[in-house]
Amino acid sequence: MTTLQAPNSAGMATALARDYAVQVDINYGTAQAATPEWVFVMGLNKVSPSNDITLQDDGDIHSNGRKSQIATAIGENLELGGLRKGNIAPGFVADPGQEKLRGHGEDIGSANTAHVRYWRTDGIDEAKEGYFAVSWVSAADDKEGLYGFTVTLTGKGQHKKIAKPTTVTAKAITLPTATGGTFTVTVDGQTTAGIAYNATKDAVKTALELLTTVGAGKAEVTGSAGGPYTVSLPGTVTTVTASGSSLTPPGAITVA
DSSP states (O other): OOOOOOOOOTTSOOOOTTOEEEEEETTTTSTTTTSOOEEEOOSEEEEEEEEEEEEEEOOOTTSTTOOOEEEEEEEEEEEEEEEOOEEESSSEEEOHHHHHHHHHHTOOGGGGEEEEEEEESSSSOOEEEEEEEEEEEEEOOOTTSOOEEEEEEEEEEEEEEOOOOOOEEEEEEEOOOOSEEEEEEEETTEEOOOEETTOOHHHHHHHHHTSTTTOTTOOEEESOTTOOEEEEEETTOOOEEEEOTTEESOOOOEEO
């Protein structure tokens, strides 16, 4: 008989550590917490999910002196590391994802909790969303080094598996000056009911998600009441138009 051997793995692909994406909900902990607004945490060079397992001895006198352990609880944690980054506009403006986590990490109680989701960007089936206690540590102790940080995210409760977020179709919708009336938005041939000229972003989101070409939970809208609105729709969307013919006075709506 021949001893069983594993096949040669030379032709197999190796998963890359960098194929992760992490987002934080910048609305969590604010008055808009019911409507998540996800932004990427940029500048990351480390994303390490881990499980913290509590074990207890369930051995007995019939175990022939052998120890036996059983898991009685599990914590789902996430360790992040990276470099402080931002945009120059004209001064340094820190990355909003990093700033949201840092803000949680500098607070206590419920304000210390962050709403986070993360997923693999390759074919590995790993995508989760949950709530975490945040510990933020800045690292700027080398005069010739870069300004770095580490974030320890300690899981709160059970996290849920999610579908990996997909690319979005982003549009800016700008209304003309109006004093009343309604407008409509058409997405791939389906048109919303009339939306008030001074609608909030949540009202616009609700109207869009009633369309089967969008779907519940698949639209994100930002902007002030009355617009302009920035709308994010599923990446499958190809055409977005809007009509202001029922506005007072009627006018053309720009969709760009």
